[in-house]
Amino acid sequence: MGIRDVDRTLPSNRLVFEVRRDMAKFQRFRGDPESVMAEYGLSEAERQAWRTQDIRKLAELGLHPYFLPQVSRLIEGGAYNHNDSPAARLYARKLLAD
């Protein structure tokens, strides 16, 4: 999986793009992800991946690689994002663990 394996039309790509640009939408996504996922027309496979924080599955479905660490930050927060931060650990656990 890499930047050549992206499904540019995947609804989750649009969702991640927009929630980072709009704090009100980000807060809404935090509080009620199901309604935001419905709004963007995510497939059931995508929704299930989000529900289970399955970053690897989102990658397999075609989420852009650049968004993958950002997914970990959407979930765990982005402050002080060092290698042992909650977001980095989530990324390692979900994407790199065998």
Place this chain on the structure above:
Amino acid sequence: MAEIVAVTALSHAPGLTGWPDRASARERQNLFDGFNEVGRIVRAAKPDVIIGIANDHLLNFPLSNVPDFCVGTAAHWKGPAEWFRDWLNVPPYALPGHAEVARTLVREGGRNGINFAFSDELMFDDNWSVPLKFLTPDYDVPLVPIHMNCIVPPLPGPERCLEVGRTIARIVRDSMPARLRVAIMATGGLSHDPGGPKYFDVDEEFDRWFLALFEDGDPARVVREATIERMMAAGDGGTTELLAWIAALGAAEGRRARTICYEPSRALRCGMGAMVWDMGPGP
């Protein structure tokens, strides 16, 4: 005839401002010293405007519509975009743009084979927020940001980026106001892999090879050897940001570059480096 008075290329990884304390003291000091030195060199050249060239991190252009190069035409900029503030640990800042320079780039680019997109509503993340903190910490030099596509294939390749850099230099020289002093600042790279298996690693061998290639300074060799494939092998998700450095090489028009600092920083999840070109009389 305007003049390019400084050209630099440097990394912009968020850890440099967001979690620098997680790097070793030696690594941190070397990078702070190096980035501050680049700032001194750029400010000593007394630029009236900085033309920046950097990857858009899928912040301004959705995957439905990604321009290869987009010139920021606003008279004022601000950053960092709100969601990125705590990540970057950079307080909100504002700085002037330069609409006249930006519009000249778009207009003359169109006459010289570059279909620049343009926008006065660009959001800034690490691409500008990290380097500006060191280069112009008072945010007092106008910036014309050029957001480029480095991560949504097909990418503008090395040859195209070199050509775009050369064309920018020609536009500065031929179409901008006499005595205007222009600095070029490319940001991105070196090896890193956001979203990939090497997220917590860097490719020091690639980075040192790339820096040596640029110090050698032969544009034909850079185009031949610094291929997209080679960059992607060093970190699929981000190393192609070095395409911005190739545009800077083009803008420097054959002058020699020197490395100011380099650290293969796993703590910052990026090969961190900076170069400047000696902008004395041309070769």
